[in-house]
Amino acid sequence: MESCDCEVLTPQEIGNWTAEILADAQSSPISPEELLQLSHKLKEFSCRWEQAFSRFGEYSSGELTYRDLILDFKEQIASKANKWLPQSGKGKKAIEVISSMLSTSNPPVTKRITKGSLALARKKLKAQSKLHGEARYQVVDNLELQKGFQQLVSMPKHAQILEFFRSSSTLAEVGHSLPPELEITEGELVTITQQLLELKVLEENFPSPEFEKPLFIVCAPRAGSTLLFETLSQFPELWTIASESHETIEGIPELHPSTRNFSSNRLIEADALPDICSTLRERFARQLLDRDRRAYLELPVNQRPRMVRFLEKTPKNALRIPFLKAVFPGALFIYLYRDPQDNISSIMEGWRSRRFVAYKNLPGWPFREWSFLLTPGWLSLKNCSLAEIAAYQWNIANTYIWEDLQALPASSWCLVRYWDLVREPAKTIKAISEFAGLTWDSKIEQVVSQSLPISRLTLSAPSPDKWRKNEREIAKVLPVSFDLGYEDKDKLSREQ
Structure with missing residues (x-):
């Protein structure tokens, strides 16, 4: 010990x-x-x-x-x-x-509040949802479960207006349907509809765009996916949801690990039932942002592209490649690999920071929190050290990624090394753009022409030797770590 x-x-x-x-x-x-x-x-x-x-x-x-x-x-x-x-x-x-x-x-790190951030927060609070005359709106499913539903009791006009959106309707259609005794002006109808949208009891009913060759970054936790994601999101045609997809995916009850007795985050092709596929695509579509942070749903209906290139990264997706390929048949995968000693140390650092708690009070787990992805066999770790847990997560994530990618055509995935991304960003991002068919423009050229900025989720400054602070613990788990077993060793045997 x-x-x-x-x-x-x-x-x-x-x-x-x-x-x-x-x-x-x-x-x-x-x-x-x-x-x-x-x-x-x-x-x-x-x-x-x-x-x-x-x-x-x-x-x-x-x-x-x-x-x-x-x-x-x-x-x-x-x-x-x-x-x-x-x-x-x-x-x-x-x-x-x-x-x-x-x-x-140490408590989770929170962002320092500044006058600028307060002003931005106030601006967001005052912002109203954009309405479009040609768009259709409808009461959300499971209305009674929405937090905003309870507020309707004290808002009789809002409750009355909401009833006219029980079926998908435009603002004009609702306006023509309102009885005169309601005495609601056109301006009031717009304001009330905006407020119903903000209460999340009303949503725009829209045709989801087609996801053309979406890009999924798959990797172990703390492998550098945020840095890669933030860089790639600057390509002109890529749309993102600006964050990870934990709630987007697990908010669908059938996809939450609790429905599998918290066995793991593993999802396979059989989990991609038609209703789940359409629901997930719609959930992603509702959150889409372009590189200028313009929301897909805030664009006029006639200006929304019918086909989008989507970029996503959530480390739990290391266990979901067969599922994602079934939901998005044209999906491309970017396998981001980080050497074990660096990655395991960073996972340990993440557990200690408490910023990446995924689940609390897991049944059978003797501790209060579990961080990062829930790996198959996680219960066997209850008597293990943090280094052993981190190594297991790294090992399982990379094993599943590698095995699942072997079942796909070679043209549907590419390998990227973390230190290549850090040391040679222009060359690495250029190779990804050629693989994915992305448009290289002046903005992305500017981004990669210098050292990439530190990721917003970085806990301490990157360094090739940073892992050595946990060297004694990591040394004991490295011999059992995952080995890709490449025939072409050049893919990973780059000189450090």
């Missing part, structure tokens, strides 16, 4: 620090009932820490257990005790020491 890179306090040290918290609380304006409850919580935490330490000591196999204990401490003790303790007391210091003990205790 390997020791943790960061210090784990001993039970005695935990006992000393929790005693400082209790001592400061006793001299603060806290009620006897609250003091008794705090004392009980501190004792319980100390006992659980002692049990964990007797099992794991300072070894990395206990990292997820220690992380959960620290999360419980912050939520059940620190959040309440902080309001009673003096700012300069030892109790506050104790809370800080325990809360920051492990990197796993």
Whole structure:
């Protein structure tokens, strides 16, 4: 077993620090009932820490257990005790020491709020959905389940107008159908319809565009897909949904892993039933944005392209290639490969940041959170170290990608190495554009003519040796890592 890179306090040290918290609380304006409850919580935490330490000591196999204990401490003790303790007391210091003990205790990173971002947020809040005279609108399916449905009780005119959209209708058709006694002007009809759209109880009923040779970036988590995605999205013909597709895909009940007892995120051709295919294509179409961030649905109906080139990246799709090929028969796949030591270290960093939590309280999983894709066989990892979990995710993702791509024509996928993308962006992106048949213009030329910007999801600056901070842990899992087994070793044997 390997020791943790960061210090784990001993039970005695935990006992000393929790005693400082209790001592400061006793001299603060806290009620006897609250003091008794705090004392009980501190004792319980100390006992659980002692049990964990007797099992794991300072070894990395206990990292997820220690992380959960620290999360419980912050939520059940620190959040309440902080309001009673003096700012300069030892109790506050104790809370800080325990809360920051492990990197796993760091909260998810949030964006810094600036005057500019506030102004943009206000602008978005005031923005109204664009309506088009030739477009048709209809009440959403499962109306009663929409959050905005409850607000209609206090909005009688809105509820009345909504009834006229039970069947697909244009604004003009609804306007002609309104009885005079409603006394709703044309301007009011437009405003109310906009508000119904914003409440998500009404949606535009439109013919989905044809997805022509959509591009899917498939890779293990933390392989650099955001960097590649953000770069490729600058091609003039590509449309995206600007983010990953977790909710878009798993929001369809049949595609959520809970319907398979959380066995994994694996989806195959048999899962691509006709209704699911059409629903998924429509869900993507409703979110489409071009490279200038113009929404597909905000374009006048007669200006919307009937065929779109779609770009998507979600690491869980490493397990969904057969499904995606069935939904989009013309799909092309870009296999982004990152060397194991770099990728595994980055997955570990992602788990520790808590920014990539995919599921909480999974049945059978002894910890509070699961990050990244849910791999087949994940339950076998309950006694593994974080390095072993990360290596398993990397291994399974790449194994499924490689095996699934072998079943497709060679012309439908290409391989890209992460470090080629970073070191030679122009050459790498040019090769992708030729593979996918994308239009090279001055904007993409400008993007790749210099070093690519750091991805918005990057946790720390890229470096070929960054993985070495986890070297001791990774060294133990590398021998069992995935081997592509190429006959043509040149594809991956590039000099580092």
